[in-house]
Amino acid sequence: MSVIAAVRKYYRDPDYFHNISKLAIPIIIQQFAFAGLNMLGVVMVGQKGETSVAAVGFAGQIAFLLQLVHFGIISGAAMFTAQFWGRNDVPNLRRVLGLCLMFAISASLVFFALAQFIPAEILGIYTKDAAVIRLGTDYIRIYSWVFLFVAITFSFALVMRSTGDVKTPTTISVGALTVSTFLSYSLIFGKFGFPELGINGAAVAAVVSRALECVALLIVTYAKKSPAAASLRELTNFDSAFAVRVIKPMLPVMLNELFWALGITTYNAIYGRMGTESFAAMSIVATIEQMAFVIFIGISNATSVLVGNRIGAGKEDEAHLYAGRSLGLGIVGGVTMGLLLQLVKAPILSLYNVSPEVISNASHVINIITFFIWMRVNNMTIVVGILRAGGDTRFSLFLDGIIIWLVGVPMAYLGANVWGLPVYFVYLCAMSEEATKWILGIRRYLSRKWIHNLAAQV
Numbered sequence: 001m002s003v004i005a006a007v008r009k010y011y012r013d014p015d016y017f018h019n020i021s022k023l024a025i026p027i028i029i030q031q032f033a034f035a036g037l038n039m040l041g042v043v044m045v046g047q048k049g050e051t052s053v054a055a056v057g058f059a060g061q062i063a064f065l066l067q068l069v070h071f072g073i074i075s076g077a078a079m080f081t082a083q084f085w086g087r088n089d090v091p092n093l094r095r096v097l098g099l100c101l102m103f104a105i106s107a108s109l110v111f112f113a114l115a116q117f118i119p120a121e122i123l124g125i126y127t128k129d130a131a132v133i134r135l136g137t138d139y140i141r142i143y144s145w146v147f148l149f150v151a152i153t154f155s156f157a158l159v160m161r162s163t164g165d166v167k168t169p170t171t172i173s174v175g176a177l178t179v180s181t182f183l184s185y186s187l188i189f190g191k192f193g194f195p196e197l198g199i200n201g202a203a204v205a206a207v208v209s210r211a212l213e214c215v216a217l218l219i220v221t222y223a224k225k226s227p228a229a230a231s232l233r234e235l236t237n238f239d240s241a242f243a244v245r246v247i248k249p250m251l252p253v254m255l256n257e258l259f260w261a262l263g264i265t266t267y268n269a270i271y272g273r274m275g276t277e278s279f280a281a282m283s284i285v286a287t288i289e290q291m292a293f294v295i296f297i298g299i300s301n302a303t304s305v306l307v308g309n310r311i312g313a314g315k316e317d318e319a320h321l322y323a324g325r326s327l328g329l330g331i332v333g334g335v336t337m338g339l340l341l342q343l344v345k346a347p348i349l350s351l352y353n354v355s356p357e358v359i360s361n362a363s364h365v366i367n368i369i370t371f372f373i374w375m376r377v378n379n380m381t382i383v384v385g386i387l388r389a390g391g392d393t394r395f396s397l398f399l400d401g402i403i404i405w406l407v408g409v410p411m412a413y414l415g416a417n418v419w420g421l422p423v424y425f426v427y428l429c430a431m432s433e434e435a436t437k438w439i440l441g442i443r444r445y446l447s448r449k450w451i452h453n454l455a456a457q458v
Helices: 003-010 014-046 050-086 090-117 119-123 130-162 167-189 199-223 232-236 240-273 276-312 316-349 356-387 393-418 423-430 432-447
Strands: none
Touching (some): 003 316, 014 050, 014 199, 014 276, 014 316, 050 090, 050 119, 050 199, 050 240, 050 276, 090 119, 090 232, 090 240, 119 130, 130 199, 130 276, 167 199, 240 276, 240 393, 240 423, 276 316, 276 423, 316 356, 356 423, 356 432, 393 432, 423 432
């Protein structure tokens, strides 16, 4: 049998494509709206100069850390919610939602306190530029009110997606992002009768839109009697034994995201210490990168639900097959996206009102992304869509939360502080992490050791 015939046979399953598209497309739409409007927001901030871009980027590191802590909590809970839904076990699904809310809200309160009381000290980790710290401090004190809403929104959206309802949270999220973009433009530049607040206007817009999103999602959830529409009694109706059984496999996921987030923010501290121009370039590239990953975020999250549902239903061979098909799609899609980045990078970078040095650095970084994006897509699918869905959280912690510290961070540090390389070559040094993860992750997928039926154990 030829290679082409073997590939056709492997993908000859209309149910896979129907199920993956049904779940992935709404997530892709949401991510596309988020990434596109976020890029537009950075373009608007960029009109105020690279100091403003860097200030928002550095301040955003606090929000980024919390986002990944939330993602660890929520994706850890998703291992159970997807498998419980596969068994039609709604009471336990709602108990897990209660635990998820408890952890997510607690994390938000900690980060809110940090942003309110010691923002300058935190920003000082990344840069010594006094102007950047001053702008960033004012921005994050306003923006941090968002933290109080996203913990609730993300937790309820998780359960809705685990039960197959991705359209509701997606529609509401896209609406909130649209409101945020309109308010950002109005408040940054003082349009439509609004005051001109500069970059603080973007922070105010985010708080208003996220509050509206949270309220709207709760109203719709309970109005349509979603499986996530739990009463307070149902959310808290668990004993310590149940909590321990759920938290034990969740904990490595939360630690995974915490360690990985600290690794990523260490990368950004390294870039920031190389100068405001270097970090501004990386901030611009980050928004372009978000756009490049929207399709693959949808596929990896859809894979997680499908794989988790099938493991919970006892269909382990089908779970392994679905996971493998998603990895194949990631390789083809990643290579295609890398080529597309080369076609669009020049017109996109021309939108930013920054120095030629910033544009040049950003262009070189995009060249490196082109060669590694397929590998990074596979790594995301392995960690989020396969290992966590299968309950293999300890190996996921090692792969995603430890390798970054053993390989990526030391290489980036050497590149910047010992070898004195420019920021794009420092970024290339950091990509050694992705290559290591891919080799180990593919081996783990092939071994099938990642498949664990958690729902049957609770």
